[in-house]
């Protein structure tokens with residue numbers, strides 16, 4: 001379990017007791033430096049690195065970094081809000097030792113996610129990891145709920161030697177095809193070895209639909225650890241691929257046309273060790289609370305899109321009939337509904353039943369995405385919101401009256417539309433707090449301005465290697 005305690009100047013007590021031994025251990029394993037990782041509002045993984053010998057100082061006093069990154073755009077220009085984006089100020093990055101991992105794909109390096117606090121020791125309201133820790137702590141305190149989560153990761157493998165930022169698939173062959181598996185055999189085996197060494201539990205890895213595309217599913221964790229893991233998984237895939245002369249893209253749309261890269265969230269609510277998505281009186285074994293949780297997520301989904309699909313390139317992926325889930329609908333194992341109810345196989349349902357949220361991509365900051373989806377679901381539980389009727393098949397084929405009867409609505413088709421929905425959503429605004437909500441709005445509008453006048457192919461190219 002992730003510790004939900006905020007860092008404090010002088011260090012968290014538990015950390016101080018173990019850091020010297022940990023540092024000696026890392027040094028003995030040949031670890032020379034530690035990557036301190038966080039994800040900015042735009043969804044870009046940013047880092048600072050320190051020599052291993054500085055770890056004790058980092059967990060005691062943090063490492064300095066400007067708060068300006070909260071309003072960085074994906075291409076490094078900067079927008080401003082009332083309180084963010086100025087060149088003034090400094091924050092302290094505190095690594096989470098529970099998540100510290102020796103990187104098998106980057107010999108000599110270890111990795112840890114960070115929380116950011118102010119120099120005075122207060123929570124930084126722009127820190128997305130702190131935000132998710134708070135949402136999870138509040139859910140435990142107010143609702144007695146815990147969650148299990150996982151982020152699916154899809155990516156496209158290209159040749160590092162391709163000219164001018166172009167995407168040249170590194171493998172051939174059909175979707176889900178054995179040809180691809182064979183062609184990427186060595187790299188994938190190294191990847192599995194790296195994950196095993198890093199203690200990342202892999203459920204499955206397979207060739208996906210689009211050219212050069214693969215997907216990995218990993219085991220569930222508490223939401224903060226699951227978000228950390230999704231960052232670590234991508235860092236590992238990128239590093240191992242680079243050692244094979246390959247370049248990977250987690251961008252929502254590597255090319256303007258066709259199926260994109262998703263970052264579906266899997267989430268289940270638990271109370272006292274019981275999964276609320278199984279063994280209940282509701283549909284497919286859901287408890288009344290699980291149904292209301294789904295209803296809450298569905299109700300906020302158009303606004304959530306500004307968080308879960310945050311890039312102009314996200315809207316090249318969010319198209320009907322491409323398994324990206326672009327309609328406000330739910331269904332059992334329905335891959336065209338935004339919410340897919342996964343019941344699990346007979347005999348495992350109490351463990352495996354969960355909710356899959358599909359209109360999420362890997363440009364999304366996973367801490368913001370999980371925190372906002374949970375806040376939306378909790379709003380459904382608080383309000384006792386009833387869940388609409390389920391759908392089957394592809395809602396793109398529904399007649400308008402059929403769609404209206406089931407509350408099936410197309411999600412925003414552009415980033416500005418999503419921002420409009422987001423701005424009107426008080427629940428998400430309250431959950432994020434004004435500083436983070438303003439940052440989300442400013443960054444999305446900034447990205448929108450960046451792509452003004454660009455055609456789809458240029459938008460895809462602009463974000464192809466950013467995420």
Ligand code: GLU
Nearest residue numbers: 259260261262322323324
């Ligand atoms: N690639 C699809 C997406 O963009 C998902 C395919 C799948 O269901 O795994 O979400």
Ligand code: MG
Nearest residue numbers: 154208215262
């Ligand atoms: Mg997939």
